[in-house]
Amino acid sequence: MGISIWVFSVISAATLFVSCSSALTPDGFALLELKSGFNDTRNSLENWKDSDESPCSWTGVSCNPQDQRVVSINLPYMQLGGIISPSIGKLSRLQRLALHQNSLHGIIPNEITNCTELRAMYLRANFLQGGIPPNLGNLTFLTILDLSSNTLKGPIPSSISRLTRLRSLNLSTNFFSGEIPDIGVLSRFGVETFTGNLDLCGRQIRKPCRSSMGFPVVLPHAETDDESDPPKRSSRLIKGILIGAMSTMALAFIVIFVFLWIWMLSKKERTVKKYTEVKKQKDPSETSKKLITFHGDLPYSSTELIEKLESLDEEDIVGSGGFGTVYRMVMNDLGTFAVKKIDRSREGSDRVFEREVEILGSVKHINLVNLRGYCRLPSSRLLIYDYLTLGSLDDLLHERAQEDGLLNWNARLRIALGSARGLAYLHHDCSPKIVHRDIKSSNILLNDKLEPRVSDFGLAKLLVDEDAHVTTVVAGTFGYLAPEYLQNGRATEKSDVYSFGVLLLELVTGKRPTDPIFVKRGLNVVGWMNTVLKENRLEDVIDKRCTDVDEDSVEALLEIAARCTDANPEDRPAMNQVAQLLEQEVMSPSSGIDYYDDSHSDYC
Known part of the structure; x- marks a missing residue:
């Protein structure tokens, strides 16, 4: 009997040990709570299961290889709805949170400030509401914060000024209001960080703050205890006289100011009307x-x-x-x-x-x-x-080749990613959607930080035809045009994807798609690339001016370019998929690119 009890105890203990060892980690349960707040219409998180021992193989999740703690959540362009659960704060070792380009609503939970090791937070292009958590300044390791293109409102917390490591901040296109604190790190950022918030004011955006009466705001200095004397009768009398006189003057001034304000407003309206009103004439x-x-x-x-x-x-x-x-x-x-x-x-x-x-x-x-x-x-x-100071990518890549080192490999990858995001926005986030029709290097403009901006979008449609997609005249540039667009004149999102694939090849090779090296062989850049790669001559593809090239990222980029330039439009990825591929397969830790800076140029 004693032996039976002993055997039973051993079996029970073993069972308990096995069940405990196979239980999901606390980080895994926190992620499941986070998932419960999402509306995952595409079942992208289908493999997030409580039966797993570890969440480290789940979609979009990365862990520290030593202790298996979750360090990254990367779920952009997943069409996720719902809210960000306060359980995010349980992931105390989280370093990167990327939930951009989804359809999340609700507030940014205050619990996110418990993720004290967070280095990069990308929440742009959702429908987040409320304000910025006031204790965000506790995230002292934060280097990138992108909350752009949401419906956030309220003041910008002064605690952000304490984020001394912050090198990329984007709060644009929201409904923030009030004065931008001009202290600490916040004093280093300019107009682009805050643009699209009409009720903000401050030195950074060159817009002075004013009181409700229209005067520049001047805050009085507080009187210290040392400066205050015991009240005396004579001083009270003098103060009474002064207050009465000042009140009278203030009232008179207000009356004069209101009169002048009404007069100036009517004058301004007359001036504006002169130039903006369309005259009702025959032509x-x-x-x-x-x-x-x-x-x-x-x-x-x-x-x-x-x-x-x-x-x-x-x-x-x-x-x-x-x-x-x-x-x-x-x-x-x-x-x-x-x-x-x-x-x-x-x-x-x-x-x-x-x-x-x-x-x-x-x-x-x-x-x-x-x-x-x-x-x-x-x-x-x-x-x-x-106006963008550095001009076009075409000019910098081909006409100003003497400026060696400016367009290094990392810079080219960031230009590729930023351009993909801009084009994906036109295709997937605009209503009505916009087909560019003329993607090329001369339509990618660069600011002084080499951040890309897609230009001339919508102009081909605007100036050729009123139809949303079909034109009788092919608008575009030879070498970038998709074969089906050349044949039938039908511009679609997939013909834009083809042109973007050619642009990727241009970034890799440093050659225009009409370069003589292709023309002499009777090929275009796509055919030339396929030929060279079949012969395993990768070194002949890469621009010799790029001395910091990482071969893994080159191969990943060429694979994406090949998919974009597939002869069959249906087999090409959509632009939001292209942007996601660039983020996950090219701008990754293993590629040698700064892991936390891969959205540096995306401020929307």
Whole structure:
């Protein structure tokens, strides 16, 4: 009997040991709680199961190889709905959180500040509400914070200023309000970090803060205890007189100010009306002027803008293309814009044109060139864009080759990823969706940080045909055009994907798709690449100017390019898939690229 009990005890203990050893880790249970808050319509997290011993093989999850703690959650472009569960705070070793380009709503939970080892947080392009957790400044290791393109509101917490390691901050395109704290690390960021928040003010965006009466805000200094004396009768009398006099003066001043404000407002309205109202005549396009501005943050009057636009001449020309001449317009305060002048010979209905322009003006993404305004003059139509200092990728890659080292391999990968994100936004997040039709290196513009912006989106449709997809005239550039687009003139998202694949090959090879090396062999860049790779001549593909190339990332990039340029459009990935592939297979820890900086250029 005693032996039976002993055997039973041993078996029970063994069973208990096995069950305990196979139990899911606390991090795994925290992830399951996080999953319960998501609406996973595509079953992307199907392999997140409580029967597993470890979450380290789950979709989008990475762990520390030593202790199996979760260090990364990477779930962008997964079409996830729902909320971010407060259980995120249980992942105390989490270093990277990437949930961008989903459909998450609700608030950013305060518990996220318990993830004290967090280094990168990407929550852009969701529908998150509420404010920024006030204790976000506790995440002292944070280097990248991207909350752009949500519906967040309220003030920007001053605690962010304590994040001394922060080198990339994007709070654009939300509904933040109030003064931007000009202290600590927050004083280092400029307009791009905060653009698209109309109720923000502060030095960083060159917009002074004002009180409810319209005066610049000046906070009084608090009186210290040392400065206050015991009240005396005579001093109270003097103070009473002073207060009465000041009150009277203040009242008089307010009355004068209100009168002047009403007078100035009516004058401003008369001035604006003079330039923006469309005259009701039989042929208004020939006789009237009209100015429309987008994003609401151009600090210039209509009069000043139109005067500058009318004064542009040949000395201001910086380029030209299929859609018109591009000018550099410098305002009186040295603010600089690019102006695309479209000749009136491209005749069409002003009403239809302006409706389409307004759609383009509503599009905002950090990897797209912002359309800031539109002006109709009797002789031309003018589109006003942000001016990017480094010009186009084509110019930097082919015309300014002497600037060695500027376009190193890491920079090219970031340009590829940022461009993919911009194009994916046009295809998947705009309503109506926008097919670019002319993806090429000269339409990828770069700012002084080598951050890419896709330009000229929507112009091919705008100036060729009113149909959403089919044109009788092929718009695009030889070498980048998909074969089916050349055959039937039908522009689709998949023809854009093909052009983007050619752009990837251009970044790898450093050669234009019309380079003589391809033409002499009767091939295009796609055919040439396939031939060289079949002969295992990878070294012949890579631009010799790139000395920091990582072969694994080159092979991954070429594989993505090959999928993008598949002869069958149906077999090409969608652009959001391309962006995801670039993030996961190229911009990964094993590729040698900064793991936490892979969204540095994506501010939307």
